[in-house]
Amino acid sequence: MGEGDAGRFPFATAAVIGLGLIGGSVARDLTAAGVRVLGADLDRNALRQAVASGAVHLPLNDDLTGLEEAEVVLVAVPVSRARSVFEKIAPQSRRASLVTDAGSTKAEVMCAADAVGLGRQFVGGHPLAGDHRAGWEASRRGLFAGQTAYLCPGDADPAAVALARALWEGLGAHVSEVEAEVHDRRLAWTSHVPQLLSTSLARALEAQGIAPDDLGAGGRSMTRLAGSDPEMWAGIIGQNPGPISEALGGIETVIQRLRTAIEAGDEAAIRGILEEGKSWSSQSGD
């Protein structure tokens, strides 16, 4: 992706609401490609930094005056705040060709967008680019290159879907269209439960008086996600309880099977589970 690569995005002005890891990184790539970016963030300091860095051309005030200019509006806030942000932007984004989001759950978010009247210009979105870091300081150019971006078109206008696809493909992501409920069930397994396992391990280690620095490389890799933002994750979990509960139950069953085999000294069963895990790992195209 070259600097000032105008024409890579089929729109000239975009608004990014929420300048954290995801929104900040989108703003950086868009401005670098010549798109005019309007930006908003509750954290005035993050907003100031985004303007100072050149990633945001026009900071929006709390009343979002100026938002009407944006052809594309991306909401990149914790999912627990998506509905209130949608309510606020709806009146000022009626002329936008696309309103989209970047939240880790999709069914409730789509429902909220519908409820506040965003209607057929709204396409749900979710780039798989988060990690345990958060905030404007963690944002960077090229964050989405080679990553998957899910799109949930729902009842959106095909032109809005095409624009959402152009946004994420322009940012270097592979776009995958999926229904919101399928997305949420899948993410429970691929993202939400891994986060909760890391948190559970950290919580259990703390109860044992074991500190992060007592771990080797393996233990550190398994507890890194425990450092993620609790507010963001409480919101995600609150919006996807059924699939997460089911997936956690599935993991518990495997752990119990392992523990039973260990207590019985059943080496064949232990080795079998270890070999299944290794065989799964070796499917990776990496």
Next chain:
Amino acid sequence: MGEGDAGRFPFATAAVIGLGLIGGSVARDLTAAGVRVLGADLDRNALRQAVASGAVHLPLNDDLTGLEEAEVVLVAVPVSRARSVFEKIAPQSRRASLVTDAGSTKAEVMCAADAVGLGRQFVGGHPLAGDHRAGWEASRRGLFAGQTAYLCPGDADPAAVALARALWEGLGAHVSEVEAEVHDRRLAWTSHVPQLLSTSLARALEAQGIAPDDLGAGGRSMTRLAGSDPEMWAGIIGQNPGPISEALGGIETVIQRLRTAIEAGDEAAIRGILEEGKSWSSQSGD
């Protein structure tokens, strides 16, 4: 650590039995510091590569002729094979000042060393330097720099303990002396259970038809250990079942508590557990 840094190790000749990630890396650092290294490995190809790379000066045959020369003997084989290797080397290492190992469990290993008559020249050892990779190809210079190396002196001769300390400190590790049972209980939490959680997650994902490439960065970090060597890990688990079973039970309790809170929609409880995990993470000196 400079090349040919003779005198950094208070011995001139060492034998390394098992040239995998750990043994291979020790051999590379020792030869670079001017120590003469004898090497053995069941895998003739690994042994040939170690000789070709210059990390091993003298390859030992299956009958270990020549082992008598070594002042220090390091056994770096999967813990399930430690006892049979100890039996084999005992007759030829009576004149060695130190026989030590690098296995991930210590109580059974110390017991095996005692049973075959290695006696007061034996010091248990365990450098925290493993990850999901294995074998000679994964070995490298400087693997132990800044890492912890546990030593379990047991009834060893103080001179043997001092030599074991000099070995690991010379390799750049921080040495921590600990009783074998304390080591094994601690490692159940810091290493063995993290491995089993990664394996359990991989096993559950496989049952869902989800492949490694479907994961984001977080999910990938949580399943990386699942690619570890099943034989090595079956051996470790078989030698530490009590502490591992207890630790797995502890993790299950936290997961169940989380699942109950999620099913009840108890956001305060969910957020509390997430905040505990984050607070634990922020203790890190990194």
